[in-house]
Amino acid sequence: MKRVALVSPYTLPFYCGNSFLAERLKQGFGRRGFDVSLFSSSQDSPDEVISCAPDILHSLNAERPYDWLARVWERYTGPWIITLTGTDYNSWCGVTDPPARIKEALEAADRLVVFHDEALETLRKCLPSIFHKINVIPQGVAPYAGLSERTELRIREGFGKEDICFLMVASVRPVKNISSAIGAFRELRKEVPSARLLLIGPALDDEEAERVLSLGGRTAGFAYLGEKTPREVRAYMKAADIFLNVSLNEGMPGAVLEAMTEGLPVLASDVTGNRALITHEENGLLFTSGNKEALVRNAARLARDRTLREELGRRGQKSVMARHSIDHELDGYESLYEDLLRQRKPRSRTFREAAVTG
Template sequence: MKILMLGASLQQNGGIATVENLIIQHIPNDVKILHITTHAEGSIIHRIIIFIQAITKFLGQILTQKVDAIHIHLSDGGSLVRKAILVILSLPFHKPVIMHAHGAEFEMKYQKFPQCLQKGLSYILQQCQGFIVLSETWEKYYIDNLGLNPNRVFVLPNPTELPAQIPQRKNSHPVSLVFCGRVGERKGAFDLITAFANLPEDQKKSAQLTLAGDGEIEKAQQLAAELKITEQVNFLGWINSQQREQILAKADIFILPSYNEGLPMAILEAMAWGLPIITTPVGGIPELVINQQNGLLVQPGNIQELSTAIALLIKDEKLRRDLGIIARNNVEPYDINNYCQHLVDIYSSLSEFHKSRGIK
């Protein structure tokens, strides 16, 4: 089986590229994936050139090679327009098209499009034979708002790799708090810094906060300086997967107080490392993180609630460890090998359906 996969550059920062790389690395050997980059960071001119090159490569492959299915990764905003163009270009070739929706802010950005454009984009997406979403919450949203056929929508939460062993995390001092993601408002990075600064002095001195990710780092550093917690907060910038594993292995608590999410890879990775999670009930998160079971849920923007949750886990080692153990157990079904098998089943079912209708 040969699959054309179209999406973000494999070298790009972020969750979509992480998922793409995991799929390519772990897909069974009898499935061949050719990845075509449709978006890469850079100037507008650079991004336009990348997309034109993607169209050229896509048409070249589908015209000259046997292709069983087309797997398109979708974010939000401009990504929706680009991917709609690719769907239109796919239609004459009668190949199964699978749209894979990741965008955390899809709903907010989609609403800003003019009504006529919304209707047009919805109609185009309805032509896809399969539509992968990250959670049941997003499944309902896409069916209700884009008019998708429920029988063509597949819930496939993001995957993760499971470390063979996780640390015991006993007698940690200082207690290590970790945030992984783009530093900015959407991920709640500024709320986290403020909530940490609001901790009682003894707890601040017994903890260390690490933020790993690119974004508005200077603004975050300035906030930490204003709140006089510079010595207790580390900013690492963007880190690679090996560095991330090292940080998660040494961490005691993982925090991601986002305002909008799909299903964050960062939370899955932290749970795989047996970490208790402090996060918000947005997007697909509440289907993964259960309050007082494998983590603590706080409302987006509620700094006092976030500070209270952090304080609770700093002072209660047993609770940290208990939540972390359950988090690890809960995330095991999200193992990348299970995920790839589900993905192959989707590819196969759609390909066979096309063949049964006499479409080659």
């Protein structure tokens, strides 16, 4: 039985994209006969990785677990895979040189995984030396069964029959750009008084959370619901009318994937990650990031046109179910694991030495 040590900066019960991906891989490979141990780089000890004697080390995010993994690397000689999740490359790639710690990690790893072709091309231009070891494996998603009825939740939240609910599912931090969404929502309410905006997600940045809650508290129709379980999030998606993503950048947003899986039409910023999932006017709507007028215009259009909402929701659901199955995601990683194990070469280098020599 192959042993995999899966390392994530966040794990359940903390709800965010990294923790959901980690849990999905753990459960999926467990069903396929792998012995998977999941570690949180913010909670567990690196010694535990060494104790489980993994055949494969697989970490999520190239930046956050860096110091933790450097301690593992001192005693681990097997192959290492990094899945880049978005914020670990979007903040610098194409703008400046990579931070030294990220560059070291990317050069030391045996294989790198990104979620879409645009990320592959972006990294190729920024760091051509690592291009040969980058693999594209899209995120997977599956529908939830047995969710509560749409009407039941809308009644519980106090929605009127004609209310149009916009839903955001995002951690509260600057890159998610939530304050701009609330500002645009204020303008939208002048045109569509029945609009409501719900925000679900953990507060990861205290200053941003204070800013969002202060602005939201002065905005009619807005409510912050805090963290919700994955099942609860899907229930809100089923009850909402439009899903909203205004991020400044994305890897491949799991919440957008989930919303599309539930048939919810998506209005999203035209940034990498969102573009990998949405083609404007075909299976969702995109607006230029930072263009409040475009955001308000498209939001009003969706709010007023039920037929458009239903058609985009149907097309979005169809595209996601065709391209983003969990089995396809697991197949990609399993093939990568097997390839590395076939050509396994023991190491005796330190973390920094591996990065320097490649």
